[in-house]
Amino acid sequence: MGKIICFISEDFADFEITLAFHKIKNVGKKEVLSMGYNLESVISESGLYYKPNLTVSDALELDDIEGLIIPGGPIRNQQKELTELIIKLDQEEKMLAAICHGPQYLGRAGILNTRNFTTSCSVERIHKLGVIDPFPRENYLNKRVVRDGHVITAIGRAFVDFSFEIFDYLGVYQDQYEESEQLFKDIMDR
Template sequence: MGKILCFIYEEMVDFEMTLACHLLNREIVCIAYEKKVIKSKSGIRYYPMATVKDALDFTDVEALIIPGGFNDEQRQELTDLIQNLNNKGKLLAAICAGTQYLARAGVLQGKMYTTVLTQEKLREFFPLTLEDPFPRETYVNKHVVKDQNIITALGNAFIDCRNT
């Protein structure tokens, strides 16, 4: 069985990834732009096992998980990794604002998806961002959306909302 990559970054919302990683019960490899301590929104510190550039050379990857968070730095190596995995039909899962990385990589084009980043929220959280990376015509207002190899979810999608 292949690796599950989890992209970690400063101020990520780590609770969004922990349940998913726990339920997978597989080898999870945390990756980041640099091998240095990453502080999450909760204050917990993580240390990546590899860089995103390292992950480009991995041959046994099954999926990439991207938790939410309001850090919009996207380097070319992450875009390359997302596009490479998408071209191979590997699972791409993004939670809450983590969907921005898939959108910037262009893999949401023609795919249904969900995100917390409405156009209004995008302007609120990322006022310096010049353009909306999301293909709004395929946005779906649901907790979880799966379209082929891409799963997107809101940050609270693990909560059963039927009785609220």
């Protein structure tokens, strides 16, 4: 069973990923881990403290990561090891899912250069912050959720849609669908 990793950093938007991780763990029966640049606790947007299970450097050594989920949060610098992990997982065609401002990390890693994506991070916001735009805007789609291969992106207010796109990709509810289909078939065959 592969691990689903969540990158957490100071002021990350925890509400955007709690539904996804609740169902991934409890329905999908997958191992979920939080990951930070170091093992120090961070405070989310909601004011809750989160302590990472592993560092990005630790994650680079793992060979059983099934996917990486990146919640939104402030626009900030990106450390080299996170870029390396994103590129590694992309080359392995593992799920890369990012919501709200989270796609900034995929953009800086070059993952969005050949894929359609969405984000809550507007051009106007980037200009107001005075930072380099991490996004190849020619691939931007004005949609709630965009899935392009193994890459899933969403705007922040679409966290439920984002979660269900992840569930579909990972087959979280596949057993329930198969059971329902079989039950329906059995009823129709009577």
